Amino acid sequence: MNINITKYGSDILASDRFRQAYGVTHHYRSTVAEHSLHVAGEACRIAGWLNRHGFSISCEDVVRGSLLHDIGMTDSRVAECRPWRKAYAHPRRGTDIAGSEYRENAVVQNTIRRHMWPICVIPPRHISGWIVVAADKICSIREIAA
Numbered sequence: 001m002n003i004n005i006t007k008y009g010s011d012i013l014a015s016d017r018f019r020q021a022y023g024v025t026h027h028y029r030s031t032v033a034e035h036s037l038h039v040a041g042e043a044c045r046i047a048g049w050l051n052r053h054g055f056s057i058s059c060e061d062v063v064r065g066s067l068l069h070d071i072g073m074t075d076s077r078v079a080e081c082r083p084w085r086k087a088y089a090h091p092r093r094g095t096d097i098a099g100s101e102y103r104e105n106a107v108v109q110n111t112i113r114r115h116m117w118p119i120c121v122i123p124p125r126h127i128s129g130w131i132v133v134a135a136d137k138i139c140s141i142r143e144i145a146a
């Protein structure tokens with residue numbers, strides 16, 4: 001596991017909500033928690049590369065946004081939605097959970113809210129959000145194709 005994930009996300013990993021995410025199937029053979037860890041690892045790699053090339057991206061925001069981007073899937077009302085509706089519902093619910101249960105900042109909340117771009121048409125506001133969008137797509141394809 002990327003060292004930044006435990007450095008910046010240990011409280012999330014230990015939380016009841018994240019543990020619950022190990023029981024929520026995602027992309028057929030994965031779970032929301034496993035997928036979120038994959039996304040965090042990939043997003044850290046992308047952010048690290050960009051930071052070595054002159055960017056100044058907060059690894060903390062990237063890790064926390066990645067770990068929580070699909071946390072809305074743990075809500076039972078979201079789980080009951082049809083797939084197309086779930087695509088819109090889980091970023092909204094996830095943003096609420098990130099604010100109320102994890103006290104995330106506005107950057108992390110925007111990352112979660114906008115991570116389904118381009119299915120949801122409004123894009124992320126910050127570069128860390130774009131990194132999570134990219135990492136999410138890469139990991140989703142890997143998991144579905146595995």
Ligand SMILES: [Fe+2]
Nearest residue numbers: 069070115116
């Ligand atoms: Fe998602």
Ligand SMILES: [Fe+2]
Nearest residue numbers: 035069070136
């Ligand atoms: Fe995802």
